[in-house]
Amino acid sequence: MKHSAKDSRRNFIKASGMATIGFMGLYQFMQPGFSLASTSKKxxxxxxxxxxxxxxxxxLPEGFSYKxxxxxxxxxDDGLTLPGLADGMGAFxxxxxxxxxxxxxxxSPDAMEHSGFGANYELLDKLNKKDFYDFGKGILPSLGGTTTFVYDEQSGNMVRQYLSxxxxxxxxxxxxxxWGSWLTCEESTLKKGDYEDRLEADHGYVxxxxxxxxxxxxxxxxxxxxGRFNHEAVAVDPASGVVYLTEDRGDGIFYRYIPNKxxxxxxxxxxxxxxxxxEKSRDTRNWEDSEGPDFPVMEAKKVTWIDIENVESPEDDLRFQGFDKGAAVFARGEGIWWGxxxxxxxxxxxGKIGAGQVFKYVPSQWEGTPEEEKAPGELTLFAEPNDREILKNCDNLAVAPWGDVILCEDHKHPFLVGITPKGELYHLAENVGFASELAGGVxxxxxxxxFVNIQGPGITLAITGPWKS
Incomplete structure (x- = not known):
């Protein structure tokens, strides 16, 4: 397919209309115990x-409870109020x-109803301007960020919370x-001067x-x-120090960052x-109109890595640069976790119906070095049920201590979904209280x-029970 011009490159990725396809269709009640092999037996x-x-x-299942x-x-504890729209979390x-x-x-900068500084910024003076990445000229300070809480597992009580x-x-x-820190990602490519020239900095960073x-x-x-792009999440390989990054775009790519130190x-x-x-510019999305053959489930594919230039990307076009150089394309990369x-x-x-996929990447033993060509890393499409009674709109994920992947669904009636190392799926929890996604499970x-959030009402829950050892 010819795509020499910038606009034609965008058209080459058939992403229009797919960013929200997962919200289409009627919801049906789910039962736990489905597997990829069959939806008719538990x-x-x-x-x-x-x-x-x-x-x-x-x-929740028998024996489990939440608080x-x-x-x-x-x-x-710092005099501010807890902001809303809680999302990804890391525990230490x-x-x-x-x-x-x-x-x-x-x-977002204008979502005052979710601000931690009061409905009219009346608590803003508790911070110094230098505490902000983007103070918004004091008129529209950016309202995202992170809070940190300390929780006593033995008593089940919150010790403190503060803006971090x-x-x-x-x-x-x-x-x-x-090394004991949290890398937080901006899912935004707003620029300095946006919001009627109120923003003071570019966004889209870690x-x-x-x-x-x-x-x-x-x-x-x-x-x-x-890189500056529509970040979602990151994971760090503790052996090599390489960082892997997802991009929340219907035509996104999958990145790695090799730090100098x-x-x-x-x-x-x-x-x-x-x-x-x-396989140049492989489309992994498996949509009905995807280019090329379907990306197979549970078949490891050897990979290579392509250098990305001009990483601050004033035009938010890193994915187009990557695709022109042969990078694979993914359907809204979201949560990521090192296992x-x-x-x-x-x-x-x-996936075929846009309900979600889970990938697994196994790095090379020489990851990030010239010698990795001897034994390249491998990418596997780990799960693609194509059945919303099993999985719909998987978002944040974490690897459980016993090795299963636990997914949060981004849906008005979401479940926590577990996947065993063999790729079998089951349901762990069901949100019946709020028409809002589950987020940040860790x-x-x-x-x-x-710990998990119900994002809409801004609730954080602690779930305990007879977890597997």
Missing amino acids: ATLGYGPLKKDPEGILN IISRAGDAM QGKNGRVIVVRNHEV LAGTVRNCAGGITP FEVPASEEPLRANPRPIKAM PGKLDKGGKLQALAILG DKEVYFACTNG FSPSGKTY
């Missing part, structure tokens, strides 16, 4: 049938059995680092937030070498895009508690 997976919640919020530990609007070990959780807030990053936009997901029990505000400095991401590095070895020796990531609108380091 598999002995998961934790059994979901029991009706007498409080009408979250149905609402915070709500948007709660007074925090604190002292004396405490857990530190850094939590994103997917708030200010002045960013639509912090959707992110990822934990092996920021690093320390995991601290005591109130500590992060230096609001973007890691620009990791592992663990020092702000010291520069190389941004690259994944391509399937021997044992592999990384899993979700594509919300992938296990505590002990594995005793699973």
Whole structure:
């Protein structure tokens, strides 16, 4: 297909209309225990049938319970209020059995109803202008960012909450680092001068937030070498220090960042895009109008990596640059998480019916070095049920201590969905209380508690029960 001009490159990726296809169609009630092999019989997976919640919020299996530990609007320990639209989270070990959780807030600059500074910015003077990445000239400060809470697992009580990053936009997901920090991502490509010249900075970056029990505000400095695009989430390989990044676009690509100094991401590095070895510009989305043959399920494909230039991308066109160079295209890359020796990531609108895919990438033993050509990394389409009674619009994900992948659905009637290492799916929880997505699910380091948000009402829950060892 000819696509020499910039506009024709955009047309080559048939993405129009697919970004929201997962919200089409009627919802049908689901039962737990489905597998990829068959939707007509129950598999002995998961934790059994979901029991009706007498409080009408979250149905869970027998023996499990939840506790609402915070709500948007709660007074925090720094004098601010808890912002709304809680999203991705990372959990870290604190002292004396405490857990530190850094939590994103997917708030746009003009979404005042979700602000942590009061309905009329009356709490704004509790911060210094330098605490903000984008102060919005004091007229429209960016309202995204992160909060951090400290939770006592033994007592089941919240210890404290505070604002840990200010002045960013639509912090959707992110990822934990092996050195004990949270990488938070802006799902936005707003530019300086947007909002009637009120914004003071470009957006679309990754920021690093320390995991601290005591109130500590992060230096609001973007890691620009990791690229400016519609970020979703990141995962760090603890062995190589390589960072993997997803892009929330219907025509997105999958990136990796090789830092010059592992663990020092702000010291520069190389941004690259994944391509399937021997298959230029492979379309992995499996849509009815996708280019080329279907991307097979459970078949490992060797990959290569392509250098990306001009990573600050003033025109938000890194994906088009990548595709022109042969990068594979993905359907809205969302949550990503490092497992044992592999990384899993979700594509919300992938698959024949646009209901979602989950991929697994196994790095080369020489990942990020010239020698990786000897044994390239491998990409596998790990799950694509093409049945909304099994999976619909997978978003944030985390790997459970026992190895299953736990997915949050981005839907008006979402479930938590588990996937075993064999690719079998089951349902772990059902949101029956709010017409809002589940987001940010993450296990505590002990594995005793699973924290998750119900985004619309800004509720954070702690789920406990007889988890597998």
